[in-house]
Amino acid sequence: xxxxxxAALAATAVGAPAVGGVLAGCxxxxxxxxxxxxxxxxxxxxxxxxxxxxxxxxSRTDYWITDLMYPRLLTIDEAGNKQPWLAVRYGYHDPKTxxxxxxxxxxxSDGKPVTAADVAFTINAIKRDKPAGNTTFxxxxxxxxxxAASATEVLLHLSKPDQTVLREVGFWMNVVPAHVxxxxxxxxxxxxxxxxxxxxxxxxxxxxxxxxxxxxxxEPYPWAPGGKPSLARVxxxxxxxxxxxxxxxRSGEVDLIANTLPPAQVDVLRHxxxxxxxxxxxLGYAHLAYNMKHKPLDKLAVRQALAHAVDYAAIRRVVLxxxxxxxxxxxxxxxLTAYADPSMTxxxxxxxxxxxxxxxxxxxADARGRFGLSLRMIYSLQDAVTAQWASMVxxxxxxxGITITLQGMDRNTxxxxxxxxxxxxxxxxxxxxxxxxxxxxxxxxxxxAINYSKVDxxxxxxxxxxxxxxxxxxxxxxxxxxxxxVRDNVYDNVVYMQNFYVAHxxxxxxxxxxxxxxxxxxxxxxxxxxRTRS
Amino acid sequence: xxxxxRFAGRRVARGLLTLWFAVTATFLLLRLLPGNPALAVANxxxxxxxxxxxxxxxxLDQPLIVQYGKYxxxxxxxxxxxxxxxxxxxxSVLLARLPWTxxxxxxxxxxxxxxxxPLGVLxxxxxxxxxxxxxxxxxxxxxxxxxxxxGIFLLFFFGLxxxxxxxxxxxxxxxxxxxxxxxxLAHLVLPCxxxxxxxxxxxxxxxxxxxxxxxxxxxxxxxxxxxxxxxxVVWKHALRNALLPTxxxxxxxLGFLVGGAVLTETIFAYPGIGRGIYEAVTQLDYPVLQGAFxxxxxxxxxxxxLTDLLYGVLDPRVRTR
Numbered sequence: 001x002x003x004x005x006x007a008a009l010a011a012t013a014v015g016a017p018a019v020g021g022v023l024a025g026c027x028x029x030x031x032x033x034x035x036x037x038x039x040x041x042x043x044x045x046x047x048x049x050x051x052x053x054x055x056x057x058x059s060r061t062d063y064w065i066t067d068l069m070y071p072r073l074l075t076i077d078e079a080g081n082k083q084p085w086l087a088v089r090y091g092y093h094d095p096k097t098x099x100x101x102x103x104x105x106x107x108x109s110d111g112k113p114v115t116a117a118d119v120a121f122t123i124n125a126i127k128r129d130k131p132a133g134n135t136t137f138x139x140x141x142x143x144x145x146x147x148a149a150s151a152t153e154v155l156l157h158l159s160k161p162d163q164t165v166l167r168e169v170g171f172w173m174n175v176v177p178a179h180v181x182x183x184x185x186x187x188x189x190x191x192x193x194x195x196x197x198x199x200x201x202x203x204x205x206x207x208x209x210x211x212x213x214x215x216x217x218x219e220p221y222p223w224a225p226g227g228k229p230s231l232a233r234v235x236x237x238x239x240x241x242x243x244x245x246x247x248x249x250r251s252g253e254v255d256l257i258a259n260t261l262p263p264a265q266v267d268v269l270r271h272x273x274x275x276x277x278x279x280x281x282x283l284g285y286a287h288l289a290y291n292m293k294h295k296p297l298d299k300l301a302v303r304q305a306l307a308h309a310v311d312y313a314a315i316r317r318v319v320l321x322x323x324x325x326x327x328x329x330x331x332x333x334x335x336l337t338a339y340a341d342p343s344m345t346x347x348x349x350x351x352x353x354x355x356x357x358x359x360x361x362x363x364x365a366d367a368r369g370r371f372g373l374s375l376r377m378i379y380s381l382q383d384a385v386t387a388q389w390a391s392m393v394x395x396x397x398x399x400x401g402i403t404i405t406l407q408g409m410d411r412n413t414x415x416x417x418x419x420x421x422x423x424x425x426x427x428x429x430x431x432x433x434x435x436x437x438x439x440x441x442x443x444x445x446x447x448x449a450i451n452y453s454k455v456d457x458x459x460x461x462x463x464x465x466x467x468x469x470x471x472x473x474x475x476x477x478x479x480x481x482x483x484x485x486v487r488d489n490v491y492d493n494v495v496y497m498q499n500f501y502v503a504h505x506x507x508x509x510x511x512x513x514x515x516x517x518x519x520x521x522x523x524x525x526x527x528x529x530x531r532t533r534s
Numbered sequence: 535x536x537x538x539x540r541f542a543g544r545r546v547a548r549g550l551l552t553l554w555f556a557v558t559a560t561f562l563l564l565r566l567l568p569g570n571p572a573l574a575v576a577n578x579x580x581x582x583x584x585x586x587x588x589x590x591x592x593x594l595d596q597p598l599i600v601q602y603g604k605y606x607x608x609x610x611x612x613x614x615x616x617x618x619x620x621x622x623x624x625x626s627v628l629l630a631r632l633p634w635t636x637x638x639x640x641x642x643x644x645x646x647x648x649x650x651x652p653l654g655v656l657x658x659x660x661x662x663x664x665x666x667x668x669x670x671x672x673x674x675x676x677x678x679x680x681x682x683x684x685g686i687f688l689l690f691f692f693g694l695x696x697x698x699x700x701x702x703x704x705x706x707x708x709x710x711x712x713x714x715x716x717x718x719l720a721h722l723v724l725p726c727x728x729x730x731x732x733x734x735x736x737x738x739x740x741x742x743x744x745x746x747x748x749x750x751x752x753x754x755x756x757x758x759x760x761x762x763x764x765x766x767v768v769w770k771h772a773l774r775n776a777l778l779p780t781x782x783x784x785x786x787x788l789g790f791l792v793g794g795a796v797l798t799e800t801i802f803a804y805p806g807i808g809r810g811i812y813e814a815v816t817q818l819d820y821p822v823l824q825g826a827f828x829x830x831x832x833x834x835x836x837x838x839x840l841t842d843l844l845y846g847v848l849d850p851r852v853r854t855r
Binding site: 208248 | 569572708804
């Protein structure tokens with residue numbers, strides 16, 4: 001009996017891993033080695049693929065992996081200009097009919113040609129099923145339907161003139177194969193978990209959640225030199241912790257970290273043997289939005305005082321370690337050279353001027369120099385960089401006699417508070433502001449989905465709505481005027497635009513950096529060209 | 535009905551009640567979380583109307599009691615629902631991850647007991663010596679360790695500096711055939727060691743204290759007086775009673791093990807259920823979270839029942855209470 005009882009405890013302890021071992025054996029086995037000859041690039045990412053359907057998935061890893069399989073109509077160059085990709089030409093037959101002319105030499109991985117019907121199907125399916133995470137859905141507001149005029153021409157029938165829709169839909173929308181996605185009744189609930197059909201440069205062949213995603217070369221691939229992507233396969237491995245990710249890069253377990261590096265790690269990795277750090281221009285910005293529905297933020301003088309209180313250069317120097325640049329308080333990222341206005345100037349860090357502005361506005365400081373202004377600022381604790389500069393902003397404001405109470409919170413609470421407008425000051429960042437007209441409409445028109453300042457300025461609204469139907473040259477002029485209005489009235493207080501850095505093993509070369517934290521060097525145009533130096 | 539059967543029946547009934555409570559609490563707590571799943575997955579272009587449509591699609595626009603009723607009904611039929619974000623059955627999401635968590639936590643528990651019991655015995659039988667003090671010090675230090683620090687240190691030392699073991703994952707993507715099992719084992723070593731280091735202090739210190747108490751009991755004195763060698767007194771007489779608190783600890787620590795596995799799995803990029811829970815929390819994927827918590831609650835309840843039953847085997851007096 002004594003022996004039996006101890007044995008029972010031992011059996012419990014030893015049996016558990018045995019059970020685990022058996023179950024682990026039941027887990028999906030890795031796919032045996034590929035037949036394709038050539039190199040494998042192993043890429044580290046911090047998150048899993050949430051959804052393999054590019055019309056639904058909106059996490060960064062979803063984007064990176066599905067973007068390698070489902071083409072976009074347009075791409076972007078380093079100056080932020082939209083360039084041909086699947087669409088070789090686009091424009092408007094008349095104010096209410098847009099068109100894309102697409103390439104005729106692209107095939108899906110199952111051999112079927114990519115046609116205008118695929119593009120039209122994708123647009124109509126998004127309109128019909130409204131997939132939740134789909135960015136394109138909101139851009140199709142003025143599109144009534146799409147049709148294929150021929151095998152290579154897609155028509156967009158607009159409900160009202162819109163000069164931005166072709167650029168935005170072309171840049172953001174992944175085209176999916178109609179002969180695969182058309183078989184499901186609702187693309188919004190289609191998981192697309194296997195038998196993937198893509199059109200390269202790589203197509204997913206196996207996925208092990210929490211572990212790795214393997215993609216293999218698709219041939220022919222007309223965008224790659226010689227019609228063939230340089231790598232045989234690309235493997236994305238998941239390392240949720242950034243420190244582990246960096247150790248994996250240093251040990252050679254992975255070749256590239258897809259996520260941009262935290263500012264503090266950039267210099268460390270720059271000085272690490274065998275590692276190359278590469279700069280990627282940003283396309284978004286970090287900003288402070290003052291909720292103008294809340295008093296006293298409806299007063300221009302108060303917003304200006306807050307703007308003059310912040311030491312922007314110190315934030316960029318200390319928190320971003322010099323890896324961010326000023327936008328000159330413009331909501332247009334400097335990388336967008338066609339729109340950025342070099343005559344704009346950043347709000348000067350001047351606490352004394354901030355105090356003067358408040359006094360002129362009728363506020364009186366107490367014996368300790370405080371004006372009795374107390375404001376709540378929300379930010380997400382998941383965003384470590386914003387959390388750091390938010391405290392600097394509060395400290396700067398205190399020097400100007402304004403009290404800012406910091407409310408760092410988890411992302412979901414932050415989203416809920418943002419959605420409800422439950423803040424005085426919102427601190428955060430926009431990831432990609434690739435099209436000034438579209439983004440200004442979302443940010444500064446009344447009811448705009450990301451109008452966090454609750455701006456409602458008829459003059460600004462007119463500039464933006466005029467730009468939506470203007471020619472590209474007219475748009476630049478209207479956007480410049482709108483940017484000045486935003487800056488001068490502190491409708492948005494842009495703190496910096498961050499340049500990003502990615503790291504890879506030095507033996508790899510051929511990367512093409514595309515602007516934004518989303519595209520970086522894992523864009524299809526880049527990974528189709530990557531090779532080893534030897 | 536025999537005493538043992540009645541004892542087992544009571545434990546099973548209590549376990550089921552605990553499970554129902556855990557299911558209900560999970561259901562309610564998730565809905566008390568700030569934010570809503572539509573916001574967590576929606577893109578900035580989405581209007582309020584479309585967010586409402588999404589909530590309708592998720593069934594979250596119905597009264598709470600209706601949602602709860604439907605959820606329980608589905609659960610009774612073995613249906614954990616469909617993931618909001620992944621659009622696949624929750625059961626498949628969890629089943630892909632569960633084996634790795636079982637492998638990791640089970641191995642960690644086994645190694646912890648295999649190392650912790652002899653160390654506890656050593657410290658108790660060498661009470662007051664340098665060995666005892668060292669074991670106690672190690673135990674206290676182990677209890678105060680922080681998962682990320684231990685994990686990163688182990689990865690740096692064994693993975694990067696010595697290059698003996700892989701940095702992350704459960705196996706290399708190119709591992710195949712028979713070599714796959716060795717590859718899995720190599721990937722298991724560091725996360726298992728990390729969990730073991732965090733756990734072992736509790737076992738060693740608990741066992742040491744209870745064994746010292748047991749060795750001072752009359753029946754051990756009697757055994758010694760009868761001329762039994764000290765080794766037999768310790769291992770055959772005292773240890774059995776001394777193991778009772780340790781057995782309780784195994785049951786209690788299971789919950790901690792699973793909780794600890796969330797961080798461990800994150801640091802070591804281990805594809806277990808802990809990481810799945812973390813991701814589901816960030817996306818407010820209620821069905822996956824509910825499924826995961828039901829599964830974990832069931833695991834803890836079953837482990838607790840087994841502990842109770844084992845307790846009954848170790849100490850027959852328990853069955854009559």
